[in-house]
Amino acid sequence: MKTWRTLTLALGLAAALSAQQFKFNLDHLAAKASDTVDLSLNGATLQFAAKFLDSKDPDESKVKKLIAGLDGIYIRTFEFKRAGEWTEADLEVIRKQLRSPEWSRIVGVKSSQDGETDEIYMRNENKKITGLAILAAEPKEITVVHIAGPVDLDSLAELGGHLGIPKVEIGKQK
Amino acid sequence: MDRLEQELKAALGRKDPPAGFAERVLREAARAPARGTALPQRNRPWPRWLAAAAAVVLCAGAGLGYRQYRGEVARQQVMQAFRIASVKVNHIQTHVREVER
Numbered sequence: 001m002k003t004w005r006t007l008t009l010a011l012g013l014a015a016a017l018s019a020q021q022f023k024f025n026l027d028h029l030a031a032k033a034s035d036t037v038d039l040s041l042n043g044a045t046l047q048f049a050a051k052f053l054d055s056k057d058p059d060e061s062k063v064k065k066l067i068a069g070l071d072g073i074y075i076r077t078f079e080f081k082r083a084g085e086w087t088e089a090d091l092e093v094i095r096k097q098l099r100s101p102e103w104s105r106i107v108g109v110k111s112s113q114d115g116e117t118d119e120i121y122m123r124n125e126n127k128k129i130t131g132l133a134i135l136a137a138e139p140k141e142i143t144v145v146h147i148a149g150p151v152d153l154d155s156l157a158e159l160g161g162h163l164g165i166p167k168v169e170i171g172k173q174k
Numbered sequence: 175m176d177r178l179e180q181e182l183k184a185a186l187g188r189k190d191p192p193a194g195f196a197e198r199v200l201r202e203a204a205r206a207p208a209r210g211t212a213l214p215q216r217n218r219p220w221p222r223w224l225a226a227a228a229a230v231v232l233c234a235g236a237g238l239g240y241r242q243y244r245g246e247v248a249r250q251q252v253m254q255a256f257r258i259a260s261v262k263v264n265h266i267q268t269h270v271r272e273v274e275r
Contacts, residue, residue: 107266
C-alpha cells in the first residue's frame with residue numbers, strides 16, 4: 001500500500017514537472033518543414049551544464065546567472081524549401097496556445113515588406129513572470145523559443161552585448 | 175641383416191648407466207624446489223586485490239571522463255540556445271526600432 005502511495009506521488013510529481021516543459025504543439029509545422037531543429041534543455045540539464053560554464057568567461061558567466069532559476073529552454077526551428085509553405089493559420093495555431101490570462105503578448109511586429117512576423121509573449125502566474133515565448137516567422141523559416149521559468153526582462157536585455165550580439169533594450173521607453 | 179640394421183641395433187641397444195648415475199639423479203632431485211613453493215618476486219602474478227583496485231580506478235576514470243563529455247555537450251547546447259534566443263530578440267528589437275522611426 002505504501003509502495004503504491006509512493007508510486008502515485010512520484011507519478012504526480014513527474015506529471016507536474018512535465019507540465020512545465022515545452023508543451024506547444026507544433027506538429028502542423030513539422031509536417032510541412034523540410035528541416036527541423038529541436039533544442040530541448042530541461043532544468044536538470046541546465047543546472048548540469050551550469051557546472052561546466054566558465055565563470056571567468058564573460059559570456060558564460062552571464063549565461064550561468066541567467067539559467068540559475070530556469071526550468072528549461074526549448075527551441076524549435078522549422079525550415080521550408082519555398083516561401084509560402086506556411087500560412088497565417090499555422091501561426092494562429094501557435095498563438096492559440098499562448099492564450100491569456102497566463103500568456104500575454106508584449107511585442108508584436110509584422111512586416112509585410114519582408115514577410116516577417118515577430119512576437120514575444122510573457123507568461124505570468126500569481127503576478128510573477130514564469131516564462132517567455134518568442135515566435136519569429138520568416139518566409140522560409142519559423143522559430144519558436146520557450147524559456148520556462150522566472151525570466152527577468154532586464155537580464156534578458158543584458159543578453160545583448162554578449163555572445164557577439166549588439167545590446168538590445170526590451171520594454172524600455174526611450 | 176644388412177649393414178644399416180646392424181648399426182641401428184648397436185646404437186639403440188640396451189646399455190647400463192655409468193657408475194654413480196642413480197646417486198647423481200637423486201641428489202639433483204633433492205636440490206630442485208618442491209612443487210607449490212613461492213615463485214621468485216618478479217615472476218609472481220598480480221594479487222587479486224590489486225587487479226580489482228585497478229579495475230575500479232579504470233571504471234571511475236571512464237565514468238569521470240564520460241561525465242566531463244556530457245557536461246561539455248550540455249554547455250555547448252546551452253550556449254547555442256542562448257545564442258539563438260539572443261539573435262531572435264535582437265532581430266525583433268531591430269524591427270521594433272524600424273517601426274518606431
